Amino acid sequence: MDRGPVRAMAAAGALALAMTLVGAAGAPPGEAAAPDRRSVPPDTPSEDAATFLGLPAATEYRCTVSEILEPSCGVWWGASPYENRVEQLEQAADRDMDIVYTWRGIDQADIPGRRERSMAAEGKFVHTNIEARRFTRPGHPAVSYASIADGEFDEQLRSQARGIAELGVPYFVTFDHEADANRRYNKRGTPEEFVASWRHIVDLYRAEGADNAIWVWNVTGWEANLDRLPGLWPGNDYVDWISWEAYNMSTCDAQPNWTETHSFEEALRPAYDWIQTEGPAHGIDPDKPVMIGEMGTTDIGPRETLEWYSEIPDVLRRYERVRAVKMWDNELTPGCDFRIGANEYAQRGFQLAGQDPYVRLPERVRRLAEDAARRD
Known part of the structure; x- marks a missing residue:
């Protein structure tokens, strides 16, 4: 199936570039990870980085950024910022976000709007969920x-x-995220009707030339909902990334039945394992890149909250299909608050995680992705 000019770039080498990226993405495959990776500056010259990490100087491996913005050498880091104020979140996180999540309605014609266009002009990747x-x-x-x-x-x-086609840069799009959630499943229509509407939207976008739209199928990832996923799958030709959430909601007053504390890995693993082992039987390609669409924890204590976030990069290194992660910087209720700015330990943990080279890809890797929009 012809996927359009952006996807056609895969034939030209998937934007491949041989780069010395020890300092950008931790140890190459097969190498042991060093204990203090987080303090390696993202653009440290390779020889200095290798020395710092205790690896041979000028260790090289091939890093690619695909036509659908999948990096082979690390993970994009992003968020859905509180009150849409990404600048405030970036200041608290002490870094820029690679991806910013925006929320729009099916009846809104002005997508991308002023805010999305502004962020794209700044070099951020925009991910819009169309409800x-x-x-x-x-x-x-x-x-x-x-x-x-x-x-x-x-x-x-x-x-x-x-509007997305005219923007001229790769643009992540989701239709009606978490269609498997109890509050939505069989509420707005049957799974078959969800699939029909998803395909209708994708076909329409492609007919209008929006080949730079990257389609992200997002579900909750909750273990109890996994048996709903086959019926909601639009098909491999209609999905570029697979996405789900990774939350801990213990102590959340809006989730009184959530009694156990889940680490980031424990939240991530059920859907990951299901996609890898059960997905193929339902026509789901397990090699598609994975985006953790939302993640975060409630306050579980100073040390525990800090560690929940700071351990994320090491967890990601063990789940190779995960190539993007976004924080949900918001609150459900005053007793269920995920905002980084509302908890100093969450903020510090998020800062530590965000400085890790595995999730802080250097500017030269980003330029590979931006080149995608300019190649025919």
């Missing part, structure tokens, strides 16, 4: 999947597609 809800109406009421598949919102969707 099956009317954001132009009070209360953002839900709409049915059937109405979307039947073309009720085609005018708005075509406008979105043209």
Whole structure:
């Protein structure tokens, strides 16, 4: 199937570049990891980085950034920032976000809007979740999947597609995230109707020339919901990245039945293992890149909260298909707060994690991704 000009770049070498990236992505495959990677500056010359890590100088391996923005040498780091204020989050995190999550409605024609365009101009990757809800109406009421598949919102969707195409840079798009969640599953339509609406949107975007749209299928990843995933799968030709959440919600007053504390790895693992072992039987390609669409923990104590975040890069090194992670910097209720700025230990842990070379890819790697938009 012709995937458009951006995806066609894979044939030209998937934006491959032989680079000396010890300092950018930790030890090459097969090498032991060093204990103090976090303090290696992201653009440290390779020989200095190798010396710091105790590895042979000028250790090289090939790093690529694919046509769908999958890096082979680390993980993109991002967030859904509190009150859309990414600058405030970046100041607290002491680094820029690679990806910023935005939330829009199916009835909004102005996607990308001013904010998304501004962030793209700054070099950030934008990921927009398009909800099956009317954001132009009070209360953002839900709409049915059937109405979307039947073309009720085609005018708005075509406008979105043209806007993304005109932006001229790779742009992550999700339709109605967490369709497997109890509050949504079989509420806006059947799984079959979700799939039909997803495919309708993708086909429409492609017809309007939005080949730079990168399609991210997002689910909760909760173990109890895994048996719902096969029916919600749109098909390999309609999905570029697979995404789910990795939360700990113990102590959250909005989740009274959540009694155990889950580490980041424990939250990530069930869906990862399911995709790798059960996915192929349901037509899901386990080699697609994975994005942790949202993650975070409630306050579980000073040391525990700090470690929950600071251990993330080492966990990611053990799950090679994960190539992007986004923090959900927000709150459900005053007793269920995930905001980095509201907890000094969460902030410090997030800072430590964000400085790790594995999730702080250097500028030269980003330039590979930006080149994708300019090649035909």
